[in-house]
Amino acid sequence: MSKAVVMAVPAKIEIGREMHSMSPDSVLSGKPESRSRVLVRSHDLVSHILVWECTAGRFNWHYEQDESVVVVSGEAFMINENGEESRFATGDVGFFPAGTSCTWYVPSSFRKIAVVREPMWRPLGFAVKAWNKLVRLVRLPRTASATPASEFRMRVEQL
Numbered sequence: 001m002s003k004a005v006v007m008a009v010p011a012k013i014e015i016g017r018e019m020h021s022m023s024p025d026s027v028l029s030g031k032p033e034s035r036s037r038v039l040v041r042s043h044d045l046v047s048h049i050l051v052w053e054c055t056a057g058r059f060n061w062h063y064e065q066d067e068s069v070v071v072v073s074g075e076a077f078m079i080n081e082n083g084e085e086s087r088f089a090t091g092d093v094g095f096f097p098a099g100t101s102c103t104w105y106v107p108s109s110f111r112k113i114a115v116v117r118e119p120m121w122r123p124l125g126f127a128v129k130a131w132n133k134l135v136r137l138v139r140l141p142r143t144a145s146a147t148p149a150s151e152f153r154m155r156v157e158q159l
Contacts, residue, residue: 006040006049010072010113013037013051022059032057032106047117054110062101066117069094074110079103088112 019033036052051072075089080102088094096102098119120128 008039008051010051010070010111013039015051015053019055022057026060028058028060028103030057031055032059046120047115049113049115052112052114054104054106056106056108058103058105060101060103063096063098066098066119067096068115068117069096069112072111072113074106074108076107076110077105079105 015035015037017035019035022032022034032055034052034054036050038048038050041048054076069088071088071090071092073090075087077085077087078094079085081100086094
């Protein structure tokens with residue numbers, strides 16, 4: 001199976017022109033619209049990386065999946081379920097576990113890179129980790145002379 005390293009410059013990624021209106025039930029003020037582009041999906045389809053943009057507005061958001069974010073541009077203010085406010089700006093990182101909800105206020109445009117992952121039942125996640133460790137332990141180490149040069153080549157995809 002061929003594997004590719006995916007590289008991108010988040011600020012320059014073309015997302016497309018189609019904006020998506022948020023659910024009227026979630027909008028608190030303004031007319032926030034968002035658009036996104038999936039950059040890559042994991043082989044097992046449990047995670048993906050996307051770039052997401054949003055216009056100005058205030059809205060409620062519920063996270064169905066675990067989401068890790070890095071802010072690329074703009075700023076936004078998040079109020080968590082306890083009423084605590086946090087500011088997110090360029091370079092900031094955040095993690096939102098599946099099942100959490102918050103209120104977002106975006107004063108102008110906002111862009112982020114998000115790594116979204118399906119949550120896994122803890123015993124199943126433990127079993128997968130144990131299986132992967134066992135597979136790594138059972139593999140016999142290769143010598144440099146026995147490893148074909150083609151295995152060391154990587155294909156890089158620019159987005």
